[in-house]
Amino acid sequence: MYPNVVQMARLEAWTRLHCELHNAALEERIDAWRKAKRSISYFDQQSVLPQIKADRPEFNELGSHALQQTLRKLDLAFAAFFRRVKAGQTPGFPGFKSSKRFSGFAHPDPAGWKLMQHGGSGATLRIGSGETAMSIRARGRHRFGGEAKPNDITLTRRNGQWFVSVTLRVPDATCARQRTADMRRGVDFGINDWARFDQGPLIANPRWVRDELPHLAVLQRQRARKRKGSLRHRRLGQRVARLHDRIGNLCRDFVHKETTTMVQQCAVVATEQLTPKTMSRSARGKGEAPGWRVWQKAGLNREILSAGFGMAHRMLAYKAEEAGTRLHLSHTRQLKPSQRCAACWELAPKTLAQRVHVCPHCGHTAPRDQNSAMVVLIDAHNTQDTPGTGVAARPKPLPRQRGKSRSVTRETPATTPCV
Structure with missing residues (x-):
């Protein structure tokens, strides 16, 4: 996405509110168990959202479904924690998050937003309703044609940029990939x-990381010479993060x-x-x-x-x-x-x-x-x-067998020996 300065400030403010809700819900669960040995469920916290929006009007423009999704993600984190405990794995208790490290928020259904394609890769994301709605420029396209229907979106902040991930409902026939050979x-x-x-x-092997190691080493040496917490230290940290992001994009x-x-x-x-x-x-x-x-x-x-x-x-x-x-x-x-x-x-x-x-x-x-x-x-x-x-x-590998392979895929190719 390409939000302007005003839109970026609003997205940051919405992310801080979602982070505040996440931390408050986590604190409520911890205190309830510590003081009364009582487990708080998602439905208990979801039913309090109307009262929260009445006491804190700034939560109204976020949308009820987006707030519910933040609570649902916390509930899934607790479910994964208890599953790992039962399996004897490293549990990883859900923790509090700072607003700077809170990645973003999501709308779990088509309510509260609309994605409009303009042909090619151009798009506009309209999020919110009424006077508080924002129209943000975006870029991206999919390969499924007009039969794909948007289902939900996730807005993510990474390295000072904003991205929107759209989940589509697509017929099975549209998802099929055509093979050119067998x-x-x-x-x-x-x-x-x-x-x-x-x-x-x-x-x-393209070796993206090896090619960028000299550049990465230069940036990290420059960052090590700066005072921690200073503006230059933070800017160099952002450059290092963008370089890692670029390497990941090339590899992907x-x-x-x-x-x-x-x-x-x-x-x-x-x-x-x-x-x-x-x-x-x-x-x-x-x-x-x-x-x-x-x-x-x-x-x-x-x-x-x-x-x-x-x-x-x-x-x-x-x-x-x-x-x-x-x-x-x-x-x-x-x-x-x-x-x-x-x-x-x-x-x-x-x-x-x-x-x-x-x-x-x-x-x-x-x-x-x-x-x-x-x-x-x-x-x-x-x-x-x-x-x-x-x-x-099977307990051990079968002996080698020569012969013609019988396809078990959608199409039956011509008989070709598998040697």
Whole structure:
């Protein structure tokens, strides 16, 4: 969005009021339990909103549904907290928020706002009603045509800019993506090459973070020399935040384009399950058991996170469903794609430094990542009629089977051997 000075000031004021409501509701829940061992529900707090608006007239222009959504988000935070407690995970109790760190607010239904498209990417968001309504210029468009109906919006403040996220109600037929080919591809995501296929050209890793590290280091050194809390310190902090935001946008755009190309060309996409959170775990260790090669592992963690593997898997999941493509995720620990030979299906242990697969059993030689892509593609063929994801539905990998793959997607492609 592109609000002017007056509109930005009103959006900031509305965000402060939503933050005040969030903190007041959180304090009420804490005090009720601390003093009377009583749990306050969302419905208890929602029923008090009319009285709050009577005592505080400035809340009236925010809209009842937007205020209810702020309370509903707090209730969902408590529900997630209790769920993590029962599961034995790190709970993370909902905390108070400052107005500067409160991201924004939402309208959960079409009431109180209207989005008008002007052709191309131009748009206007009208929010509020009556004399308090604002018309804010915006930019953006979707690919669903006139059948899409706006459902709700979320206004977010990030790095001094305002963004609006619009959820649309779209028919299933409109969501469908058209495929241009029916290939079956095995994909191995990595750092040296972002994606290596079982055959064909690879996709290079753009390394957005590595390219911007010198610029980031200059800004951080300048910021470290400024007095904390000063105007220059704050401005340099904003420049650092904008640079991180730019890197994230470049990475997200790259992953969107590549995953879209994959599902448009493939009837079957096979890859392995990756857990970037576990892969990028710190090697620092503890006082009595210090880590080893901590700085090298920190650099590897940065490269793993900047590649966006988790983002790619999430995008492939919903885009494959829209295109009628079968997405197969092999269980990494059971299948061991990087250690298994695609020719004889035997394990051939290798260190991480060994980038070429040489099988000691059959003599098969191939680039390590390409061999892994071939292994997950064979596993997808072997388990196409097995429920579950990959080899997670059986105790050990099935023996390699040669033959023609039968498609289980929307379209039935021509018979093509899966080798």
